[in-house]
Amino acid sequence: MPANLTPQYIEAEKRFKHAGSVEEKIAALEEMMATIPKHKGTEKLQADLKKKMSALRKETEHQKKSGRRDSFLVEREGARQLAMVGAPNSGKSCLLRALTNACPEVAEYPYTTRIPIPGMLVYENVRLQLVDLPPISREYTEPWVPQIIRNADAVLWIVDLSDDDVLERLEETSAVLTATHVDIQTMKVLVAANKKDSRGADDRLAVVKETRYGRFPLITISAAAASAEEIAEFKRVVYDFLNVVRVYTKAPGKKPDFTDPYVVARGSTVLDVAEKVHRDFVANLKYARIWGEGKTDGIMVPRDFVIDDGDVLELHV
Ligand SMILES: Nc1nc2c(ncn2[C@@H]2O[C@H](COP(=O)(O)OP(=O)(O)O)[C@@H](O)[C@H]2O)c(=O)[nH]1
Ligand SMILES: [Mg+2]
Numbered sequence: 001m002p003a004n005l006t007p008q009y010i011e012a013e014k015r016f017k018h019a020g021s022v023e024e025k026i027a028a029l030e031e032m033m034a035t036i037p038k039h040k041g042t043e044k045l046q047a048d049l050k051k052k053m054s055a056l057r058k059e060t061e062h063q064k065k066s067g068r069r070d071s072f073l074v075e076r077e078g079a080r081q082l083a084m085v086g087a088p089n090s091g092k093s094c095l096l097r098a099l100t101n102a103c104p105e106v107a108e109y110p111y112t113t114r115i116p117i118p119g120m121l122v123y124e125n126v127r128l129q130l131v132d133l134p135p136i137s138r139e140y141t142e143p144w145v146p147q148i149i150r151n152a153d154a155v156l157w158i159v160d161l162s163d164d165d166v167l168e169r170l171e172e173t174s175a176v177l178t179a180t181h182v183d184i185q186t187m188k189v190l191v192a193a194n195k196k197d198s199r200g201a202d203d204r205l206a207v208v209k210e211t212r213y214g215r216f217p218l219i220t221i222s223a224a225a226a227s228a229e230e231i232a233e234f235k236r237v238v239y240d241f242l243n244v245v246r247v248y249t250k251a252p253g254k255k256p257d258f259t260d261p262y263v264v265a266r267g268s269t270v271l272d273v274a275e276k277v278h279r280d281f282v283a284n285l286k287y288a289r290i291w292g293e294g295k296t297d298g299i300m301v302p303r304d305f306v307i308d309d310g311d312v313l314e315l316h317v
Contacts, residue, residue, distance in 0.1 A: 022075065029056065033046070074129075074131050074148060083148055084130055085149060091158055098224075099130060100119030102120075113134045126261065156238070161198060167211065249277055250313070252314055269305060273307060287300050288301055288315050
């Protein structure tokens with residue numbers, strides 16, 4: 001590495017990446033600042049760390065002062081963030097409980113969920129953040145909800161197959177989103193058709209598929225009664241839907257850390273990965289070696305080489 005970063009620094013950086021709260025982030029960042037080698041080559045990085053720290057401190061100050069909040073920012077965690085969108089009582093919170101270890105309140109009355117509730121969906125070695133949200137409806141939609149949806153990488157749209165008015169609800173959700181400048185047509189959307197156990201669910205599903213909403217990728221589920229296999233299958237579908245690949249990096253002569261992949265869009269190149277690993281790598285990358293299925297072990301590849309899921313990269317600067 002150009003900056004000769006120490007193992008302690010890299011360890012702290014990892015903790016920073018995986019931190020679950022602002023406080024943990026600050027603690028990890030403090031250690032990064034303490035352990036970063038202080039020389040010319042790291043000046044930019046040092047300035048970067050300072051900037052991050054001041055932003056985090058501001059955030060905690062703001063949270064303390066405002067007490068009651070009229071806007072919520074859900075700090076991004078994991079490889080991708082998915083906003084859970086849907087009509088009241090469609091089963092969003094129930095689904096979050098089934099897919100993650102988060103425990104939002106589930107109830108048969110609407111508007112149980114009043115704040116965004118993040119939960120981590122773990123698929124193999126990839127962590128995906130789901131954000132449970134209050135319902136979208138004409139009657140009342142929390143004003144901060146659209147911003148969170150716009151800011152997410154993708155949308156999980158929960159549709160209630162027990163509801164006779166399922167089409168009206170879809171149109172209503174769609175209309176509210178459009179009115180609040182969430183451009184659902186340009187976002188990645190996965191429809192989770194929930195409550196497939198309810199009577200008449202199959203007929204309603206067939207109807208939904210005939211509409212323009214049938215163009216979105218769709219999976220059916222009973223969030224309240226799904227088996228372990230169904231949950232595992234659901235997680236796999238979510239991962240596939242995101243259209244990403246995992247890549248591991250390693251230092252020469254060392255083994256890669258297979259528990260901590262870089263997750264990049266399918267079609268990404270060696271250079272795209274280098275950029276994720278470290279900004280300095282973009283300008284300084286000389287060559288890379290790659291290990292992976294169908295490749296000669298350790299063969300040299302150019303910067304524009306497209307990586308496959310599971311590839312291991314050794315970046316040389
Ligand atoms: N029959 C059935 N009921 C469900 C299912 N999933 C959720 N529910 C029920 O639907 C109601 C609303 O669920 P909740 O998760 O609070 O909905 P939210 O308002 O979208 O968060 C609750 O009474 C749940 O028990 C399901 O798969 N099948
Ligand atoms: Mg809810």
